[in-house]
Amino acid sequence: MKADPATQLRLLDLQAVDSNLDRLAVRRRDLPELAVIAEHTKTVDSLKADIVRVETEISDLARAQRKLDDEIDLVRARADRDRRRVDSGQVSGVRELENLQSELASLARRQGVLEDEALEKMEAVETLDGRLAALAAERDRVQAEVDVAAARRDEAFAEIDAQAAERRRERERLAPGLPAPLVTLYEKIRSTSNGVGAARLVRRRCEGCHLELSGADLREVAAAAADEVVRCEECRRILVRTAESGL
Structure with a gap:
C-alpha cells in the first residue's frame, strides 16, 4: 500500500484522536x-x-x-x-x-x-x-x-x-482527507490491537508494541520507499517513519 509521508503523519493524528476517544470512554466507564x-x-x-x-x-x-x-x-x-x-x-x-x-x-x-x-x-x-x-x-x-x-x-x-x-x-x-484503503487497514488493525492501528517509529523502537526493531527489520524499513506503508514485524501495526526514527 502506498501513501505519501505527509498522509502517513496525518494517520498518526487520527490515531491520537482515536486514542483520546478511547481514554475518554475508559474514564467514563471507570x-x-x-x-x-x-x-x-x-x-x-x-x-x-x-x-x-x-x-x-x-x-x-x-x-x-x-x-x-x-x-x-x-x-x-x-x-x-x-x-x-x-x-x-x-x-x-x-x-x-x-x-x-x-x-x-x-x-x-x-x-x-x-x-x-x-x-x-x-x-x-x-x-x-x-x-x-x-x-x-x-x-x-x-x-x-x-x-x-x-x-x-x-x-x-x-x-x-x-x-x-x-x-x-x-x-x-x-x-475524509485520508485514503480510504489506508483508513480501512488502520481500522482493521486497530480493532484487534488494543485500539492502536498506527504507531510512530522512534529511535528504532515501535511505539505500538514498544519493542526495538531487529537489525534486519530496521534495514528493510530503511530501504522501503518513503511512500510505502510499512508494518511492524512484531505487532503488525502500521509503522510511521519520522525524523526521529533513527534510520
Whole structure:
C-alpha cells in the first residue's frame, strides 16, 4: 500500500484522536462515582428491605396488642359484673358466693397475665420503633451519599461527553482527507490491537508494541520507499517513519 509521508503523519493524528476517544470512554466507564453509586444503592435497597421487615413486625405486634387489649376488656368486664353481684348482696348461697370469688381470683390472674403480655408487646414495639428510626436515618444518610455521587457522575459525564464530541468532530475532519484503503487497514488493525492501528517509529523502537526493531527489520524499513506503508514485524501495526526514527 502506498501513501505519501505527509498522509502517513496525518494517520498518526487520527490515531491520537482515536486514542483520546478511547481514554475518554475508559474514564467514563471507570468513574469512581459509579462504584460508589452501585455499592451504596445496594446498601439503600438492603436498608429498605430491613425497614419493611421491621414495619411488618410492628404491624404484627400492634395487631396482637389490640387483640390482647380486647381480651383484657372482656376479662375486666366479666370481673366487674361478678364483683357487682357479690357487692350487691344478691348472692345468698355460700357455694355460689365461693364460686364467684374463685372466678374473680381466676379472672384477676388471667388479667394479670394478659396485661404482662400486652406490656411485653408494647415494649417490643418501642424497641422496634427505635430500630425503625435508626434504619430510616441510615437509609437517608446513604441515599444522600448516592445523590452526591450521582451529581458528580453527571457533571463528569457532561465534561467527558463534551470532550468526546469535540474529538469526534476532529476525527470527522481528519478521516475524509485520508485514503480510504489506508483508513480501512488502520481500522482493521486497530480493532484487534488494543485500539492502536498506527504507531510512530522512534529511535528504532515501535511505539505500538514498544519493542526495538531487529537489525534486519530496521534495514528493510530503511530501504522501503518513503511512500510505502510499512508494518511492524512484531505487532503488525502500521509503522510511521519520522525524523526521529533513527534510520
